[in-house]
Amino acid sequence: MSDESARPVPADRSSPPTARPIRSFVRRFGRITRAQRQALDGDWTRFGLDFVPVRVDLDAIFGRRAPRVLEIGFGNGEQLLASALADPARDYLGIEVHRPGVGHLLLGAAKAGVPNLRVIAHDAVEVLDAMIPEGALDEIRILFPDPWPKARHHKRRLVQPAFVAQLATRLAPGGRLHLATDWAPYAEEMLAVVEGCPALENEAGPGCYSPRPDWRILSRFERRGLGLGHAVFDLAARKRG
Numbered sequence: 001m002s003d004e005s006a007r008p009v010p011a012d013r014s015s016p017p018t019a020r021p022i023r024s025f026v027r028r029f030g031r032i033t034r035a036q037r038q039a040l041d042g043d044w045t046r047f048g049l050d051f052v053p054v055r056v057d058l059d060a061i062f063g064r065r066a067p068r069v070l071e072i073g074f075g076n077g078e079q080l081l082a083s084a085l086a087d088p089a090r091d092y093l094g095i096e097v098h099r100p101g102v103g104h105l106l107l108g109a110a111k112a113g114v115p116n117l118r119v120i121a122h123d124a125v126e127v128l129d130a131m132i133p134e135g136a137l138d139e140i141r142i143l144f145p146d147p148w149p150k151a152r153h154h155k156r157r158l159v160q161p162a163f164v165a166q167l168a169t170r171l172a173p174g175g176r177l178h179l180a181t182d183w184a185p186y187a188e189e190m191l192a193v194v195e196g197c198p199a200l201e202n203e204a205g206p207g208c209y210s211p212r213p214d215w216r217i218l219s220r221f222e223r224r225g226l227g228l229g230h231a232v233f234d235l236a237a238r239k240r241g
C-alpha cells in the first residue's frame with residue numbers, strides 16, 4: 001500500500017469501539033497450494049492492502065470515487081470476485097484472515113484482471129475499528145459467518161450488538177447491511193441484533209427475513225448447509241437517515 005493511501009487522520013472516537021474485542025476465528029493453518037502462495041507473493045501489491053492502524057483514504061486506494069461494498073469473512077472469495085466482475089460501477093473490498101482463501105481469491109482476481117477489488121488479510125474487527133472511515137461504505141456483507149453453535153462460544157459470533165453498531169457507523173446514510181446464515185438460532189440472534197440497532201431498519205419489516213438476493217451465488221458453506229437440510233436466512237437492513 002502506498003503511503004498516500006494510508007494517510008493518518010486524527011483518531012476518531014465518536015463511534016463506540018467494540019466493548020470487548022470479538023475473537024471470531026481460530027487461525028487455521030490449512031494447506032496452501034503453490035499457486036496460492038505465488039499469488040500471495042506476486043499479486044499482493046496489486047490487490048492487497050496491509051493492515052495499518054490509521055483511517056485510510058479509499059478513494060486513493062481505488063483510484064476513483066465510487067460506491068463501495070465490503071465483504072467480511074469472504075472465505076475463498078468466489079462471491080467477492082463474482083460481485084466485483086458483475087458490478088464494475090462499485091468498488092469491492094474484502095477482509096479475510098484465512099490465507100489460503102486470500103490466495104485463492106488473488107489467483108482468480110489476477111486471472112480476471114478485475115480493477116475494482118482490494119483485499120485485507122487481517123481481523124475484520126480491528127480493520128473496521130482502525131482503518132475504515134465513518135460513512136465510507138455503501139454496503140457491508142457478512143455471508144455465512146462461523147455459527148459457533150456451542151453456548152460457551154456464542155461470544156465469538158461476529159454479529160453482536162457492539163460490532164453491528166460499529167458497522168452501521170461505517171455505512172453511508174441509506175447504506176445496506178446484508179447478512180446470511182444457514183444456522184437458524186444464529187439467524188434469530190441476527191434479527192434481534194439488527195432490530196436492536198437504532199441506526200438500522202430491517203428492510204423486510206420487523207421480525208422478517210429478506211428474499212435471497214439475485215447477486216448471491218451458492219457458496220461452499222451454503223451448499224454444505226443445504227446438504228444438511230438447513231434453511232437459509234437472508235437479512236437486509238438499511239441505515240436510517
Ligand SMILES: C[S@@+](CC[C@H](N)C(=O)[O-])C[C@H]1O[C@@H](n2cnc3c(N)ncnc32)[C@H](O)[C@@H]1O
Nearest residue numbers: 024025073074075096097098123124143144219
Ligand atoms: C464459515 S466461513 C464463510 C465463508 C464465505 N463467506 C462463504 O460463504 O463461503 C467464515 C469465514 O469468516 C472468516 N472470518 C471469521 N472471523 C473473521 C474476522 N474477524 N475477520 C476476517 N475474517 C473472519 C473465516 O476465516 C472464514 O473464512
